[in-house]
Amino acid sequence: MQTITFIGNGNMALSIAKGLRESYKIEVVGRSFEKLEKFEKELGVNIEKSLLDGFNIEQKTVLFCVKPSNVEEVASILTGRARVIYSVLAGTTLKRLREHLNPYAVVRCMPNLAASVGKSMTTLTGDEIYKEEAKELLGTIGTTLWLGSEKELDIATALAGSGPAYLALIAEALADGAVKEGMKRADAMDVMRGLFDGFGKLIQDIHPALLKDAVMSPGGTTAAGYGALEEGGTRAACIHAIEKAHKRAKELS
Numbered sequence: 001m002q003t004i005t006f007i008g009n010g011n012m013a014l015s016i017a018k019g020l021r022e023s024y025k026i027e028v029v030g031r032s033f034e035k036l037e038k039f040e041k042e043l044g045v046n047i048e049k050s051l052l053d054g055f056n057i058e059q060k061t062v063l064f065c066v067k068p069s070n071v072e073e074v075a076s077i078l079t080g081r082a083r084v085i086y087s088v089l090a091g092t093t094l095k096r097l098r099e100h101l102n103p104y105a106v107v108r109c110m111p112n113l114a115a116s117v118g119k120s121m122t123t124l125t126g127d128e129i130y131k132e133e134a135k136e137l138l139g140t141i142g143t144t145l146w147l148g149s150e151k152e153l154d155i156a157t158a159l160a161g162s163g164p165a166y167l168a169l170i171a172e173a174l175a176d177g178a179v180k181e182g183m184k185r186a187d188a189m190d191v192m193r194g195l196f197d198g199f200g201k202l203i204q205d206i207h208p209a210l211l212k213d214a215v216m217s218p219g220g221t222t223a224a225g226y227g228a229l230e231e232g233g234t235r236a237a238c239i240h241a242i243e244k245a246h247k248r249a250k251e252l253s
Helices: 011-020 033-043 068-077 094-101 113-117 128-141 150-161 163-180 185-202 208-215 221-231 234-252
Strands: 003-007 025-030 048-051 061-064 084-087 106-110 120-126 142-146
Touching (some): 011 025, 011 033, 011 113, 011 128, 033 048, 084 094, 084 128, 094 106, 106 128, 106 150, 128 142, 150 163, 150 234, 163 185, 221 234
Parallel strands (some): 003 025, 003 061
Antiparallel strands (some): 106 120
């Protein structure tokens, strides 16, 4: 069974490890054994645990999950040269990773929060020789898409990486609207969750515009509500959100 070495033991590392634990041996490297033991307990399987200082990554398959601001510091205390580094660091370029970590190969990965339930939309780019391995590895936590450039990955970060927060805002707002009209909060939340569950399946095969047209009959309730969303600038705000998040991703790089 192949070993995957996690450098970093935060929430994203744990989410990805949950997807990999059935098919790979997990090794986790962090700053304290206490946190590593907590990681192991939450993961629910035995892992190899090591401290970061002086850890040798020679020929290892590494999932790099530290904070972007800590790249240089962490790189300075690791030894050896990794076979390949899969980095989940937002805004951290392939060039920066190569300069500081000197791996034989590197792939940038952008999973999202749904990794914890095996439904991440993960985008990838980097050394093409590892394209298929990357898709198989990250495919354990959901859907993958290999992109042709880092620019596209930064845009995907704004869409899929940050997207759960945008959808959470919309979900909460829709439930608030139902409560405002007189529905009990618990019932509104149940209806909203059912809505998102069904919509998630429909959107896989049907274009958003066609879904909208199928629901919106002339002069009906949906048309009235949809008009209110347009009056509120919902479409423009969503487009602007992607623009601002993409800009921030470029600033981080």
